Amino acid sequence: MSHIPSRTLGAVLGAALLLAACSAKEPASPAPVGPDAPAEAAGAADGHADEAAEGSEHGHDGEEEAAGGSPHVHGLADLAITREGNQLLGELITPMANLGLSEADGAYSDVVLAELGGLVEISGGECTAGVPDPGADTSSGHADGIVHFTWTCARPDAVTAIRFAGFEAFPSFEKVGTIYITETEQKAGDLTPASPELSLK
Ligand SMILES: [Zn+2]
Numbered sequence: 001m002s003h004i005p006s007r008t009l010g011a012v013l014g015a016a017l018l019l020a021a022c023s024a025k026e027p028a029s030p031a032p033v034g035p036d037a038p039a040e041a042a043g044a045a046d047g048h049a050d051e052a053a054e055g056s057e058h059g060h061d062g063e064e065e066a067a068g069g070s071p072h073v074h075g076l077a078d079l080a081i082t083r084e085g086n087q088l089l090g091e092l093i094t095p096m097a098n099l100g101l102s103e104a105d106g107a108y109s110d111v112v113l114a115e116l117g118g119l120v121e122i123s124g125g126e127c128t129a130g131v132p133d134p135g136a137d138t139s140s141g142h143a144d145g146i147v148h149f150t151w152t153c154a155r156p157d158a159v160t161a162i163r164f165a166g167f168e169a170f171p172s173f174e175k176v177g178t179i180y181i182t183e184t185e186q187k188a189g190d191l192t193p194a195s196p197e198l199s200l201k
Pocket of ligand 1: 096
């Protein structure tokens with residue numbers, strides 16, 4: 001909402017300044033320009049002051065409700081996988097709603113806990129998955145699930161793809177922004193039900 005008023009204000013101010021610039025050329029006397037310009041400057045200052053007040057007010061609300069974090073968007077999630085030696089470490093951050101869970105308390109149901117191990121699949125590399133470690137950030141009242149994964153790989157150089165395999169079990173997931181980072185390479189892509197795999201080759 002705040003964008004529209006500020007854009008409108010900017011357009012109005014811009015038009016006013018344009019008018020001031022035009023009218024400044026026409027009158028022989030510079031007298032009208034003097035009073036006009038400070039008035040508009042004052043107007044602009046007032047406008048900015050209002051915006052700043054409004055912004056900080058929103059920011060304050062945000063701090064109370066979201067602890068400074070930006071609000072999440074249901075359907076979206078982020079998956080980051082890093083390689084350290086022969087281990088892959090994964091972190092999935094997702095609105096709890098994507099997992100069909102309440103966002104009020106950040107609690108996982110047994111059904112969801114049982115599914116976590118199948119959320120992310122690593123192709124190639126002869127990797128063995130560890131037990132996922134589910135957590136939650138409940139500071140916003142819109143809880144984010146934070147799930148950590150580990151894989152130990154016999155041939156980590158031979159890992160070929162990362163697949164988000166949770167779209168069927170959890171149809172609320174629409175897009176999982178995924179990134180794979182090693183010391184020498186970085187790959188990223190948006191995984192979707194139609195394209196659930198990030199190729200690493
Ligand atoms: Zn939410």
